[in-house]
Amino acid sequence: MICQNRPLPGPRKAPFRPGYLGLLLGSLLAATSPASGQRLSPLHAAGPKTVDATGREVVLRGYNVGGWLLQESYILGTDTLNSQWRIKQALLRTMPEAEVEKFYRQYRQQFITKADIDFLARQGFNCVRLPLHYDLFLTSEQRHARTEVIREPQTPQKLTAYVQQLSQWYDEGQLFANPRKLDGIRFIDEVVKWCAANNMYVVLDLHAAPGGQGTDRNINDNFLPLDLWKRHDAKGRLIYQDITVRLWEMLADRYRNEPAIAMYDFINEPHNLNAANGLTPDNQELNTLYSRLIDAVRARNDQHLLMIEGNGYGNEYTNLTPDKLKVKSTANLVYNAHRYWCPNTAEAADPNPNQINLLSNLTAFRDKWQVPVWVGETGENSNEWFAAAVQGLNDRGIGWGHWNIKRVDSGAGLLRIAPYGSILTPQGRAALLRNAQFANCQINRDVAAALTQPAARQAFTKLTIPGTIAATDYDLGRDGVAYHDDFSARTDYRDYTPHNQGGAYRNDGVDIIKSPDMPNGFAVQQLATNEWLTYTVSVATPGAYKVELRLHPGAEAGRLRLQLGSAPVGTATVPAGAAWTTVTLNTPALPAGQHTLRVLVEAPVQQLGWLRFEPAATTARTSE
Structure with a gap:
């Protein structure tokens, strides 16, 4: 097995995190910077390790x-x-x-x-x-x-x-x-x-x-x-x-x-x-x-x-x-x-x-x-x-x-x-x-x-309920941690299948396409059965909500299920169709604080643009 290089035209270490190497260098290197009149320590090999002049390993x-x-x-x-x-x-x-x-x-x-x-x-x-x-x-x-x-x-x-x-x-x-x-x-x-x-x-x-x-x-x-x-x-x-x-x-x-x-x-x-x-x-x-x-x-x-x-x-x-x-x-x-x-x-x-x-x-x-x-x-x-x-x-x-x-x-x-x-x-x-x-x-x-931070899941951006959540703003993290997609990485140089069918916005396995009608200009597409997305959200006001989902149906009926943590929030049935539409569901009372919102695909949907949470009481008064 070989690992090809260019795209064709076509003992255990501590985890790596922002600032970690700065701390590592502070302890491993014998000097700081030329600007302060000091210099980095020269490196050499000591068996299978690279070390500085004091013998401390530098990776x-x-x-x-x-x-x-x-x-x-x-x-x-x-x-x-x-x-x-x-x-x-x-x-x-x-x-x-x-x-x-x-x-x-x-x-x-x-x-x-x-x-x-x-x-x-x-x-x-x-x-x-x-x-x-x-x-x-x-x-x-x-x-x-x-x-x-x-x-x-x-x-x-x-x-x-x-x-x-x-x-x-x-x-x-x-x-x-x-x-x-x-x-x-x-x-x-x-x-x-x-x-x-x-x-x-x-x-x-x-x-x-x-x-x-x-x-x-x-x-x-x-x-x-x-x-x-x-x-x-x-x-x-x-x-x-x-x-x-x-x-x-x-x-x-x-x-x-x-x-x-x-x-x-x-x-x-x-x-x-x-x-x-x-x-x-x-x-x-x-x-x-x-x-x-x-x-x-x-x-x-x-x-x-x-x-x-x-x-x-x-x-x-x-x-x-x-x-x-x-x-x-x-x-x-x-x-x-x-x-x-x-x-x-x-x-x-x-x-x-x-x-x-x-x-x-x-x-x-x-x-x-x-x-x-x-x-x-x-x-x-x-x-x-x-x-x-x-x-x-x-x-x-x-x-x-x-x-x-x-x-x-x-x-x-x-x-x-x-x-x-x-x-x-x-x-x-x-x-x-x-x-x-x-x-x-x-x-x-x-x-x-x-x-x-390869092992972490963290918010991609600040998301608040009530409010509108762009489908493409799911959490940062690995497949199986922040999202799940049927195909999220190439591991065979002979397979040219793109991990992001659409190639837009982000570099995950999630398929994202440009969509000018969406507020941020992008939508998640090709949502297949058993795929899912997670969002770190802050519920500012506890209570029940009306949720609108802006989406593009497929040729057959689709279904999306929402969870807040492990608690069910609701299921949206998506009628078959060829044009963008908005479907709604009503939630039970949601507790205030930071939570993980998960959107699970139970039956395929072509595209998902956003989810909008509005307090159910406000919605009811508005409709009177």
Whole structure:
């Protein structure tokens, strides 16, 4: 069993809660922030644990800031453009190169800022994984040479000329020669400063390696698949690998003494390295490059944690275990897993012990090899899946970096960017730059709750009786705790069934659709037999009530039953129909105070918009 990564176009730990990591860091870290003249404590491996300089364990739980320093088309809602270079290619058809470069400067200045990092810290996260594109470490002249390939990527001579130019710069020592002038260094320095001020660590992630580490255009941004492993220059060198080593040597030289950087993630998600693509079936190419990278960084006297990622989107480690690496020292290595669309149960296991995305395999690998493991990416699913994954990882003392902080018009990210139109128009680009700013993003509170309080049920918003309750404002919490839906999480990467049929408003298994006629613009739909929703309500005035339910019937009669705590409130029979209607029921006397209101589906109803509670006495007087 494997756990695929990207959406296709198409001993026991304390529970994690807001503020918990702030307390954890206060006791575990030897220092506070650079702003106060102190620094975070450097991390290292001690057997299967990650510890600080005092030997105290630090479990990193945080967020990826993807889509920023490497654009991914699905994050920006430009799926037809497929990758960053294709987005840039399309822009070059409508504007001069100087204007394109100006747009990218503005985009990188605004998409992620200190405000975003401060927000993550307030939620209780203690690290940020920073995905980087290698072209951020090219000079403007060198990036221009790559842009010339972008204009005509199907012309082999263009790519060959670019590779030969890279080779010349490599031989002449012109690649990464003046770090202070490179955009990538400036962004790393800023993120490190922002994070350190919040007692947060940073993971440097080479997300798009020179030549491309696989076949997925979004994360490789490569011109030809697997060129990192295949492309030779005129001297017969695997030149992209040489460049990758030199890049990490430069980074090690600059950051070897920076304790706020937790670890280096050498290459993000290598994948499809196999015999079908002309490579070995047992990761020999990965072993060779990782061994070079580890020795190169250590030769720089850099003792940072070094994370390696397996084949198959970062999960498969045949020939990559510590005993197989051809290195002088295996100290301070971390092994990675990326967990998407796979089971979170303890009994789920893969027969290949080197395939470690499943919880049982991940734990067994850590214990066998006595190395720390870290889930560098996880997410892209429902809140139910998020909470189950977080609980499973937290219980095993395994840290994680959630993917991703921002996404256009999506409930799966922590922050939702409003739709902006087309990136290929001036109006669309201006709207994107505006909408992506933290102050203009919508906070998906349900996602935050699933990650920081995965076992809890809590009110989504304040609800009072008498009053109107939007059906979509059911409580925060897991399936079986706050609600029940027939399908609430994807656990098989081959199953593309959406957990929220309608995809609107919230990221749970509850099916929610846009409904302009509803006060909040949304309605719950496809309410099937035995599904239910709970609402934390405050009964301000005790007594009997008349309840109106605004709903859309189905082709057959439906039935909804209401409970307050365990006490029955009433049952509404819904006649079959094709138009919105309002049905009523009368309740017994309801006690004052805070209660749990539950709506149970005894027979299907197409949509439910709201429930309105009015005192029965007032209703009777009004009708006289």
